Amino acid sequence: MDIQIKRVYASAAPEDGIRILVDRLWPRGLTRQQLPHARWLKEIAPSPALRKWFGHDPANWIVFQQRYRQELATNPNVAILLDYARAGRLTLLYAARDPDCNHARVLQNYLLAQQ
Template identity: 55%
Template sequence: MTIRIKRVYEEPAEGDGERILVDRLWPRGMSREKAIFSEWMKDVAPSTGLRKWFDHKPERWAEFQARYRQELKDNPALDDLRRRATHGTVTLLYGSRNTDFNHAAVLAAVLKTTTD
């Protein structure tokens, strides 16, 4: 089982495996024709309230991670994603410009600790 994260704007690679968009909102400037992924799992993304509160501010990162992990605890969409991850490589796609502080990094860490 391998879990990767990648910006949705990056070109697909042979090793991506199943590519899943994990944003609640459609990525800016990305046409539906150019988007290459197998599924859009909106429900595994942070809630609108949490996303807006975080606003990709580094000083809120630690608190964001804790709040998002709490949201994921009772999220049935996480169970579906976890099942997919046990069957091979999964690449979580996100739209954020910030490659260090984004929800896909948290989601990948959660999946890695619960599927190992």
């Protein structure tokens, strides 16, 4: 499977394949018209309680990953993303500023481990 992550504010590219926004909240400053070829699967994002607890604080990163993976284990939307990934390149779009400590990276690794 070919799964990449990309900030939603970066330009779309033909090699992105299927583009799916995986944030629970719509990204600030963007309209739906600015993401015409992206799908939005907000139900795959961390729960509101987990997202608020994490607060993008690197000190919470290790525990956040564990808790988010637990949520993903029971999330039926994982199967949808796996189907897309098996069909071709999948690009998970996220709005967080940190390219390393964000839920899209956890989701990417989780999906790749499901092969």
